[in-house]
Amino acid sequence: MAPMTGLTIDLRGKSFSGTPVLGPLSFTLAPGERACLLGPSGIGKSTLLSLIAGFDRAYDGTIALPPGRIAMVFQAPRLLPWRTLAQNIALIPGAGDLSRARALLAEAGLADAADQYPEKVSLGMQRRAALCRALAVSPALILLDEPLVSLDPASTEQMRALLRRTLDLTGATALLTTHDRREALALTDRILEIDGRPATLRHDRPSPLSRDDRLDPQRVETAYREMF
Numbered sequence: 001m002a003p004m005t006g007l008t009i010d011l012r013g014k015s016f017s018g019t020p021v022l023g024p025l026s027f028t029l030a031p032g033e034r035a036c037l038l039g040p041s042g043i044g045k046s047t048l049l050s051l052i053a054g055f056d057r058a059y060d061g062t063i064a065l066p067p068g069r070i071a072m073v074f075q076a077p078r079l080l081p082w083r084t085l086a087q088n089i090a091l092i093p094g095a096g097d098l099s100r101a102r103a104l105l106a107e108a109g110l111a112d113a114a115d116q117y118p119e120k121v122s123l124g125m126q127r128r129a130a131l132c133r134a135l136a137v138s139p140a141l142i143l144l145d146e147p148l149v150s151l152d153p154a155s156t157e158q159m160r161a162l163l164r165r166t167l168d169l170t171g172a173t174a175l176l177t178t179h180d181r182r183e184a185l186a187l188t189d190r191i192l193e194i195d196g197r198p199a200t201l202r203h204d205r206p207s208p209l210s211r212d213d214r215l216d217p218q219r220v221e222t223a224y225r226e227m228f
């Protein structure tokens with residue numbers, strides 16, 4: 001039997017209209033590992049996530065997924081506007097009924113918003129609901145595209161806390177993207193830094209911070225100064 005991995009990327013190349021954007025680029029995540037794909041805007045982070053999620057199959061190389069479901073949380077929450085937050089979750093096959101959806105939302109601090117329509121709640125709340133929707137199917141692998149981008153400081157803190165808590169509980173393998181180095185340090189166990197055109201892996205480093213230390217902005221700042 002092949003050894004189980006959380007995710008194995010062995011990408012030779014990805015182009016758009018003949019222009020190479022990604023690769024060669026290889027890395028493996030262990031089951032339950034959480035890593036951050038760090039790179040500047042426009043480098044190819046979202047592109048790589050959509051290859052992993054299977055939305056785009058036009059690439060050279062192989063991507064080996066773990067058995068089980070794959071969930072993706074997009075930068076835009078992509079909730080159906082004509083459904084409430086709880087309904088948005090409950091209509092996903094395998095997510096359970098409305099009361100389970102409400103319970104998941106309550107864990108994310110959204111008990112009072114469960115029966116609201118997306119446009120009535122903040123972007124931060126929509127993002128948290130989208131994360132609940134992804135977690136509702138107990139994915140083996142969860143992909144999160146810029147989960148903290150364009151949130152105000154209070155929403156950023158709530159989302160960070162929720163990500164830490166939920167990822168700890170689910171044990172899913174997780175790959176999230178960011179262009180923010182401090183955010184990368186604050187969120188994950190491992191930082192995969194990509195750069196260049198086509199983008200390749202420049203650094204693959206464990207986070208120097210323990211999961212507890214990452215809660216302390218001062219420690220994040222110190223690690224940032226030492227690392228970058």
Ligand SMILES: Nc1ncnc2c1ncn2[C@@H]1O[C@H](COP(=O)(O)OP(=O)(O)OP(=O)(O)O)[C@@H](O)[C@H]1O
Pocket residue numbers: 016017021039040041042043044045046047048179
């Ligand atoms: N469908 C597409 N067709 C053509 N080019 C594309 C397509 N999608 C992305 N690109 C190009 O590929 C490159 C990588 O884009 P991508 O969105 O993956 O970057 P990113 O790292 O996610 O950036 P950001 O941090 O701004 O989200 C960009 O130059 C972009 O213009």
Ligand SMILES: [Mg+2]
Pocket residue numbers: 045046047145
């Ligand atoms: Mg992107």
